[in-house]
Amino acid sequence: MKFLVCIAQTPDTTAKVSFDGDGKAYNSTGVQFIMNPYDEWYALVRACELRETLGGAVTAINVGPATNETTIRKALAIGADEAVRIDAEPSGSAFVARQIAAYAEDKGFDLIFLGKETIDYNGAEVGAMLAEYLDLPFVPLASKLELAGSSATVERDIEGGVEVLECNLPLVVSASKGMAEQRIPNMRGIMMARTKPLQVVQPVDFEEPVEAVRFTLPPVKAGVKLVDPEQMDELVRLLHEEAKVL
């Protein structure tokens, strides 16, 4: 069984968000970068679990500059067998999907995993685009996935419920909470990661159709209005008359 896991690098969950002078680009000075949690905790770990029971290999793929290699090595430490880095700035969802599709096209992957979205640009776009480029079925927001032969049974989160579906491989799946439990890489994993193959691939020509014009910070809240715990009628009045939410 051949698994491909798409991993993105994002600022750490607690990183301060700021942008350079004209709001064109994220200011990464002093920022710690991590593997996007949905990719790491859910997609990558599930792929490794399935490989452990069914055999095969897990390939982790990232579109990004050489500085992303620390994150890529972490994927190898967690359990991926090999990694691929497509040497380009990930300028947008379509660009990233196109690059991964170009790599995956002729490799015969059975199951392609991604996280449900990245915690920085929150697009939830790459999975569907990649599936379309590869002409494969796509199941987003999957919280459970079991394989029996070449058939996958997947549960996915929908508004107000869970949908259970079946699909033959190959398949593209985006993972949400429930798919697996976070794994902390152990010493052996970290040592082994150093010698696992990390291949660098040149990007294909593709122009990202969406332009990021500028980033701004949301308006700061006016500050909290404290209400005496004995005065809940007053809180209700404020919510009704001032905030107009009751």
Add this chain to the structure above:
Amino acid sequence: MVLVYAETPNGQLKKAAFEAVSYGKKVAALLGQPCAAITLGTVAAKAGELGKYGAEKVYNIANEQLNHLDSQVAATVMANAAAQLNATVVVLSHSSTGKAIAGRLAVRLNAGLVSGVNSLPELQNGALHVKKSVFSGKAIAEYAISTPVKILSLMGNAIRPEATGAAVDVEALNIEVPTGRINVKSLKTIEGRVPLPEAEIVVSAGRGMKDPSNWGIVEDLAEVLDATTACSRPVADSDWRPHHEHVGQTGIAIRPNLYIAIGISGAIQHLAGVNNSKVIVVINKDPEAPFFKAADYGVVGDLFDVVPRLTESIKKFKASN
């Protein structure tokens, strides 16, 4: 034209569809184009009602294969519909359905896609400029799309649906439906209130509750407010509450009109999922709890005291209004 994909889960029209059509109508007005809505599959609801929200035409492709979502099938059908109707903009909801289709449609139509938009676009030199919340609510991004066809998916609760027009007749659209590869076996619905992403009022509680047996006061408050309940991650992780209630960076992101946080410290990963709420009320006994910095209204006090009192005050208010 602006073509809006109006979702019909179980054949019904929900708020997401009304929001998407209301939004599509405004985009159409900006571009000086007509707005049409399209529904897929068997629709039990009166889809013509979408006319009230601004759809000048409502189309339906009544093929049973479309009753369950297969993103390949839906995207193929939508791409053909968009081409047949000369759509310049396609609007979808940023929902579990929209997330399955929007990206595929973008590839098929060579269109620029911005997903999760939360305000009306502007037109600048022929490009559509749209905004969305990024970095889990910590920043706002403005994107420009200048491809001939543009795709937008709309964040839930971002705009209020406005019914100002009249219902229209539903027209059948004749488009071939390919055979899908996904077989939907069953649907487990969560009993109870409005699903979290759609809820206008959310009552959420954290570890400050001490024990799962204490949740009665949270449920009572939710009941009087007709609110949906949510929780912090450790609460879901220790199985005090079902995992679908978990909000935040690793759970789900919501943007209700009113978010009431009870005994939740307000860690940055929790805020990431809720800080787009219009109004936030925090109840916490620790005046230094970080959540107060993100709150509009705060009550420093013991939740076991404050919450029942708030419930009583709301009951009184509801009885007299």
